[in-house]
Amino acid sequence: MNIGTRKLLDRSFTAVGFTSIMLMALALLAVLVPIITGGIKALYFQGTVEHRTLLFNEFQRGDEAKLAVDAERSEAARKPVYEYLAAFDTELESLPFERKRALESEYHHVRDTLHELLGPLPGDTPPLLLRFQYGVTRWEKAEEELHNLLYMTKWDYSDPTKMATQYFAPRVDEFTGTSLEGLFGYVEEHLEEMLLPQPEFYWGFITDRSLDAHIFGGVWAEIQGTFYLAIGAMLFAFPLGVIAAIYFTEYAKDNYLTSMLRSANSTLAGVPSIVFGLFGLAFFINTMKVSESKSVLAGSLTLAIMILPTIIRAAEEAILSVPKTYREASLGLGATKWRTIMTVILPAALPGIITGGIISLGRAAGETAPIIFTAAVSVGATIGIADVFTEPTPALSWNIYNLASEHEAANEIRHVQYGMVMALISIVLLLNISAILLRARISQKLKG
Template structure:
């Protein structure tokens, strides 16, 4: 191959490599940027007076005197809306029974439901049992969405059979034209901000507080703690076993059929789908070994440990093999035993690579969902103590993200919680990987002297 052709090929491969890196970076940004922007909305948002009421009543956070002053201020505007409602209800009582009254009753039911979502229970309503109905809109963006639903009725145009139905909006005030309720709609549009008093809020409690009413309100501390318990528990089991297995493979195992079977088994385990580990954990650790009566942190940690064990073994094995053979020869030449050489010479030199593989495996354990579905995770639960890990299940970020996004009855109402959980999980994994890089650099520097 002549020099010109070689240069063209080198430049072509370089261009392809750079382009691939750029495309991967762009794809990563497309995924990460929305997660960070929308996830931050769980902590930074415009909170209403309803949010401040909730925080004081449930967590005793906030200034009660300022809160009472704001409640008094908002009540003066709310009472005007309630008086319009009372006037319309009195007007309906005086109507003759018929289709018109029946139509008003149906339409008015929707209006009251939206108003209750905005302002909380209305006069005449029974005391709600669920917390989600005891307060109005706690976030200003949700209040604006509810106001739009109050002001307009969504309808669909099916007149053109060749096209998909077209969505359009009809002012709801038209349905109540000529009645006392017609005045409610412009009043709510002009005074909603005075009724809810939105303020820019930094809600650190999203990280540190417990969830309320199935994550409609509150924070995600139980999920963060559960993720930590499961991941650290998995490492307590998998890391020492993985390092010992790697030492056996590199320093003691002979090249025979038995060793080949073990290496093949380790490689095969690394490629097994994670849901299989979850089913194995249920069948073996819970149903056979009886490590707990049902789901528990211990069963989940053991399942995750089996899943990440092949990765730790492989990383530790490669780190040990990367240690120069002269280190081992020098130690043995000075009269040291084989085991002492491994402990005092080889393992310290291989420590950066071993720790890196361990922390990367820790990050994987923190982000797995399938292995803990059947062994450890629950959708809703309180924080647990160290003494409860042997017999109690726990919420976890990975499982609750899936559960809130796909199975929660109010999934569309709590998108900020879903994105906040994803942001928390990604942040934890990134911090673990960053700590691996920093720890590896620090240990390498110390070994170099």
């Protein structure tokens, strides 16, 4: 191959490599940007007086005197709304039957929307669920509800050659000439006075407990549960993985049994995670009876089995990368094989072993399928260390799926879903950064 062709190939490979890196970076940005922008909304947003009231009543957090002033201002602005409703209630009873029946359905919608905006209205039965005891807590949601109050969604079927087109008709037209007609303009003009929005940084999203199935509150139970499961998995898998790697590299002979064990380890690394979840349910819970039902212990053991092949392989490669001269020098000085392994080989291989372990820890923190049947619950409180042997726990990975696909108010709590995803990515990123820093520190010490 001549020099010109070689240079051309080198430049081509460089261009392909650079292009691949740029495409990966763009793909990463395409994934992370929506997560970050959506997750920030869980922490920083325009909060209403309803949100500040909720925080004070449920978490005893906030300035009571200032909250009382805001509540008084808000109530004064809401008073005309209640007067409009009371006047129309009286008028409705005196209307002809057909007119009354035509208005009742829309009036119920008006009251329901105002309930969403402002909380319980005068004359309503005191609600039991927390979500119905307060009005909207976020200003962007208030703007959506205002639109629902002011406009009706309708469809235009006038052109049979085209699909129906959506349009919005003013709801006030339905109540023209009634005592409720002025309500719509008043709410549109005075909504800010009724809800008093202001910028808020809600750090309690990280530290508070969940309220009413994540309609309100934070995700501390899920963060704590994720740490319990991931660290519990490492407590079981890391020592076993390192010991197995030492056996494979230092003691095992090259025979049929060793070949079978290596093949089994490689096969386990490729098994779908849902299979590990079913195995954990069948073996650890139903057979071994490590707990009566779901528990952090059963989930940690299941995750440990799942990440064990990765730890074994990473530890093997780290040990095999230690120069043979280290081993020969130690044995030549009279050290035993075990002493050589413990004092020479393992310290030299430690950066690679720890890196593999932390990467496995990040994987354990982000897995969903293995803990569905063994450890995770959709709603639950934080648990203590002593409860990990018997109690299940919420976890970020499972609750993200649950809130996004099965929650009855999934569309209303997108900020919680994105906030959980951002928290999970932050935890995994923190673990990986810790691996990089720890490896660099140990490598520096080994170099002297």
